[in-house]
Amino acid sequence: MNDAKPDISVIGLPASGKTTFLAALWHMIRESGAVTRLRFDKLSECNYEHINVLAKRWRAGKKQQRTQTSGYKVVRMRLKDASDNPFEVSFPDMPGEDFSRMWEKRELDDSMKAMLTAPAILLLINGDTIKFPAWIVDHLAIAREAGLEPSEGEMIDWSPNIAPTQVQIVEILQFLMSGELDIGPRRLAILISAWDEVEEEGLNPAELLECKLPLLYQYLRNSRDPWNWHVWGVSAQGGVYEDQDKGEILEETIALRGLTRPSDRIRVVDGEIMSSDITLPLNWLIS
Ligand SMILES: Nc1nc2c(ncn2[C@@H]2O[C@H](COP(=O)(O)OP(=O)(O)OP(=O)(O)O)[C@@H](O)[C@H]2O)c(=O)[nH]1
Ligand SMILES: [Mg+2]
Known part of the structure; x- marks a missing residue:
């Protein structure tokens, strides 16, 4: 893998939408006639295949397959801004579990x-899929409801992967600001993915962050670490995609597939402003 430092790195926990975001971005920056703030320059590391x-898969309205360790590929893409300044984005298209392990074990x-x-x-x-704080007794109750009653005396051990989403994320952000990873103030774009699933709650992205991830919101707001941050809601699919591997057929996916321009499925929400330009958060990161 290339050891040179990219300008932007894309990260996220398991199933956070990394591969879907990459697929939608790759489609959109190459779709003829699509209007994006950033344009494609070249791939610096990646096989096109x-x-x-x-x-x-994204165009066909199929869910991305979970990234497997064996399928781990790094994608480094060069984009350029309106003034033709190039910069590099790194997408380690790796399973989110590898990120989790890295933070749990502190190995790099x-x-x-x-x-x-x-x-x-x-x-x-x-x-x-935000995992809310829950007591071990709640996990037990859920297991019982699902008919998975632990046997008498069996203990449910705590492990880092049952920690609430916001606890894992704050931990990750603190890790990025400590020891040899501490490079001083940096920019952070938070993308709440699958926005189509949460928008009906009527909150804008910043309000959702405050309501559903209050620990993360307070960590950022109080500038505990020097992040220059902003939050967007992003729907890289525009709705639910069929799991065709399971034979699923959904009206919602059929409607999305029917749009003349596949990039019209994409929605990027910044406060009350909506756009289909998936490059906007990347543009903010380099500006
Ligand atoms: N409804 C909806 N679901 C989405 C959207 N983006 C991603 N998802 C779903 O979120 C799940 C995870 O997406 P992936 O792109 O595979 O996530 P990932 O971070 O690459 O996951 P791993 O590689 O397994 O770590 C899939 O079921 C996607 O269909 C979206 O815009 N809308
Ligand atoms: Mg993936």
């Missing part, structure tokens, strides 16, 4: 170190 397969190799010391970070949080 891998990324084209992701975009093809050199290429990960280079990636995580990028001056700008794009962090994806799946708005549809």
Whole structure:
């Protein structure tokens, strides 16, 4: 893997929407006639075949497959802004579990170190699957309801992956601001993904962050670490995609597939402003 430092790194917990975001971005910056703030320059590391397969799946309205360790591919993409200044975005298209493990165990190799010391970070949080704080007794109650009653005397151990989403994320952000990863103030774009699933709650992205992830919101608002941050809601699919591997057929996906321009599925929400330009948060990160 390339050990040079990218300008922006894209990170997120398991199933946070990393691969879907990459697929939608790749499609949109190459769709003829699509209007985007940033334009494609070149791929600096990646095989086209891998990324084209992701975009093809996205266009067909199929869920991305979970990224497997064996399928781990780094994608480094060069984009350019309106003044033709190029910059590099790194998408370690790796399973989110690898990120989780890295933070749980604090183990980093050199290429990960280079990636995580990028001056700008794009962090994806799946708005549809936020894990709220819960007591072990609640986990027990849920297990019982599902008919998975633990046997007498069996203990449910705490493990980092049952921690609430916001606890894991604050931990990750603190990790990025400590020790050898501490490079001083940096920019952070928080993207609440699967926005189509949460928008009916009537909150804008910042309000959702405050209501559903209050610990994260307070950590950022109180400038506990020097993040220059902003939050967007992003729907990289525009709605629910069928899980065709399970034979699912959904009206919602059929409607999305019917749009003349696939990039019209995309929605990027900044406060009360809506756009379909998926490059806007990346543009903010480099501006
Ligand atoms: N409704 C909706 N679901 C989305 C959207 N973006 C992603 N998802 C769903 O979120 C889930 C995870 O998306 P992925 O892109 O595979 O996430 P990932 O971070 O690459 O996951 P791993 O590689 O497994 O760590 C999938 O079921 C997607 O269909 C969206 O815009 N809308
Ligand atoms: Mg993935």
